[in-house]
Amino acid sequence: MPSPMNEDAATLVPDARRMLQLALATLWLLDGVLQLQSLMFTSGVNGFSGMLHSAALGNPGPVARSIEWSSTLVGHHAQVANAGFALLQISLGMGIAWRPTLRVALGASIAWSIVVWWFGEGLGGILRGHAAPLGGGPGAVLFYALLAILLWPRAQRGTRASTVAAQAIGSPAARVVWAGVWLALATLSVLGASRSPGQASSLLRTLEPGEPGWLSSLDRQLASGLSGRGTVVAVVLCAVFCAIAIGGLLETGSQQVAILAAVVTALVIWVVGQNFGRTLETGATDPNSGPLLVLFSLAYWPQRRAVHRAPRRATGEARRGMAPGVA
Amino acid sequence: MPFPSWLAYGFAVLMVAVSAYCVLRLALARRMGRRIHRDVNVAHVLMGAAMAGMLVPSWRIVPIGAWEVVFAGVGTYFLILCVRFVAQRGVAGVDDDHGHHVSHFAIHMVMAGAMLYMLWLTTSTVAGLGSASMSMTGSRHGVGDPGLTLAFVVVLVASAVWQLDAMGRFAIQGRQVLAIVPSGDTVRPVHVAAAVRPWLAPRLEICCHVAMCLAMGYMLVLSV
Numbered sequence: 001m002p003s004p005m006n007e008d009a010a011t012l013v014p015d016a017r018r019m020l021q022l023a024l025a026t027l028w029l030l031d032g033v034l035q036l037q038s039l040m041f042t043s044g045v046n047g048f049s050g051m052l053h054s055a056a057l058g059n060p061g062p063v064a065r066s067i068e069w070s071s072t073l074v075g076h077h078a079q080v081a082n083a084g085f086a087l088l089q090i091s092l093g094m095g096i097a098w099r100p101t102l103r104v105a106l107g108a109s110i111a112w113s114i115v116v117w118w119f120g121e122g123l124g125g126i127l128r129g130h131a132a133p134l135g136g137g138p139g140a141v142l143f144y145a146l147l148a149i150l151l152w153p154r155a156q157r158g159t160r161a162s163t164v165a166a167q168a169i170g171s172p173a174a175r176v177v178w179a180g181v182w183l184a185l186a187t188l189s190v191l192g193a194s195r196s197p198g199q200a201s202s203l204l205r206t207l208e209p210g211e212p213g214w215l216s217s218l219d220r221q222l223a224s225g226l227s228g229r230g231t232v233v234a235v236v237l238c239a240v241f242c243a244i245a246i247g248g249l250l251e252t253g254s255q256q257v258a259i260l261a262a263v264v265t266a267l268v269i270w271v272v273g274q275n276f277g278r279t280l281e282t283g284a285t286d287p288n289s290g291p292l293l294v295l296f297s298l299a300y301w302p303q304r305r306a307v308h309r310a311p312r313r314a315t316g317e318a319r320r321g322m323a324p325g326v327a
Numbered sequence: 328m329p330f331p332s333w334l335a336y337g338f339a340v341l342m343v344a345v346s347a348y349c350v351l352r353l354a355l356a357r358r359m360g361r362r363i364h365r366d367v368n369v370a371h372v373l374m375g376a377a378m379a380g381m382l383v384p385s386w387r388i389v390p391i392g393a394w395e396v397v398f399a400g401v402g403t404y405f406l407i408l409c410v411r412f413v414a415q416r417g418v419a420g421v422d423d424d425h426g427h428h429v430s431h432f433a434i435h436m437v438m439a440g441a442m443l444y445m446l447w448l449t450t451s452t453v454a455g456l457g458s459a460s461m462s463m464t465g466s467r468h469g470v471g472d473p474g475l476t477l478a479f480v481v482v483l484v485a486s487a488v489w490q491l492d493a494m495g496r497f498a499i500q501g502r503q504v505l506a507i508v509p510s511g512d513t514v515r516p517v518h519v520a521a522a523v524r525p526w527l528a529p530r531l532e533i534c535c536h537v538a539m540c541l542a543m544g545y546m547l548v549l550s551v
Contacts, residue, residue: 014492022488029484033544041331079331090541097488099495212473280473 016303017164021096021106021151023295024144028109029093031286035086039283041079048082049075051283055122058130063123070119088112106148113145120285129192133185134237134273135203136288137194143292150177150299165299175249178300182245182262189237199230203273210281222272240265252302259297266293338542339382345535346375352527361527366408370401370435371535374442378542381449395446402439408432434486441479441543444471448550471550480544487540490533 014022040048052071056064074081092112095105117124117139124131124139131137150165165174193199204223208216226233244265247258270276270290277288349371356363377394380387389397409432412420421428448471 018492022492025488025491026481026485029488029541030481033480033484033541033548036334036545037548041334083331083334093484093488094491094537097491099492276477279477 016301017151017153017167020147020164020295020299021102021153023291024109024147024151025093025096027093027287027291027295028089028096028144032086032088032090032093034279034285035082035089037282040082040086040285043075043078047075048078051285052120055120057122058125058128059122060127063118063127067119067122102153106152109148110145113141113148116141117145126188130194131188131191132194132199132203132234133189133241133289134194134200134233134269136274136277137188138184140277140286140289140292143289143296146177146181147292147295147299150174150296162302163300164303174300178248179245181296182241182248186238186241186245189241190234195231195234197228197230200233201227201230207273207275207278211275211278212280215275215280218272219275248300255300255302259300262297263294266290266297269293335382338545339379339386341538342375342379342382342542343386344375345538346372346379348531349375349535352532356527359527360524362524363527363532366404367435367532367536370405370439371539373397373401374438374539374543377442377446378539378546381445381546391446391450395443398439398442398446402436402443405432405436405439409436434482437479437482437486438539438543441483441547444475444479445543445546445550476547476550480547483540483544483547487537487544490536490540494530494533 039046043049045053049071052074053068056067056071058064059067089112092105092109095101096109121139121141122128124137124142126138131139150168152168154168162171163174165177168174169177188194201223204219204226208219208223211219240261244258244262247254247261249255250258267290270288270293274288274290277286277290278284279287349368352363353365353368353372355361356365376388377398380389380394409429412422412429412432416422416429418429422431451471
């Protein structure tokens, strides 16, 4: 790719926050491209509107009616609606990636995430007791909104924040968010149907059809092994999430261990419980919550404190009398 | 599966535009004495023309077999550049204009690979259906390997994002220093534009790359 940059450009290499923003942009762009699958342009039970309609099932009356209304609307204008959704998500990804539109895109992504969480994910199944974190509860799209907040660009002047998340919202709030997210996941893993003995195996059995051979075989074997042990799985997950929540609040060494544990847990859940968001089969609209939990955890990785040196004299001189850039 | 033909036409028009613009870039750079990445622009011309033909079969100007030979050649060319770059500068090295890592060549090698993969999918579909219409947008989902398809899509999307970010870095740089050359124990600014031939609209070249990545990603997800 064209990047005829000079030596000064090397100092503009993305920092940790920018790298996480770019990862978030990649996920939005991937969602937008996945939204362009043929299936998404169709209406009816097996089409995109049918997918939306299924999110209404089990939700309380007013919520279910609002979702049914939106799915009917989409069903009547399937091609235009889906093209609009895809274009919006691609724009969000490109907007986050392009620095001048970063703030607008992050702000818009928060609003869009909430819309999708309501109308596309049925509030993540929380109100019907089906928000098991193993399957992506409480809704992957909520993490897009959360990440947009934690990766919000803020001037670092005068701050002593040690993590990307703390730079955005301050250390105390960042710690509250960390503990809140993992404790919420811990609660959801033992709440309602999530702790039933057949939950884990039935989740894995629903994933099996349509997946590639090796993944399908893994799902089958795990479903067989975990049959009737759903409660144990829920309790173990709850304990792991609680440990991560507490570990992240401790001193730096323990915090790093907790973050690594969070990343590993998220990846295991992504492969085993979410099958990569079912992106290997037709009809997936996003990679589910696994990669987003990884990004969320990495936003808490302790940063090395920058040592501010006085700028070299000639650089200052150079910046005063420069000709236009190469571009 | 029903498919909006207007979307295929839209992407095909975009690819023709990118292709035509890259031809124009090659001509203008030669005429105005500006620097461009000739190999990258030639690759964009070929990929744009081939993808437009895959999206709208009636726009195909070269048989699929010929495109396969072309992109095998393009992929091999960028593979050789990758190997030569790593041998000379190492995996983490940068080249003389201080901006290119090995990924500059690697991504174009991957794109050539994705083109070969899509051409193979198109011919496989035709063989399977016994149809004369060799369209990328025909009923071809489930033909390819989903893991490989997704890997291509993720790499292409990540490359588009990375390049969009690089475009922002260009803008910042444009207002700042051009080059700082060590001189004794201090550094001395040098107007690069005066010292070397300027580049021809590098940000537009990035836009072409981003459009190419998105169109390729779109065509690939049709096969999942």
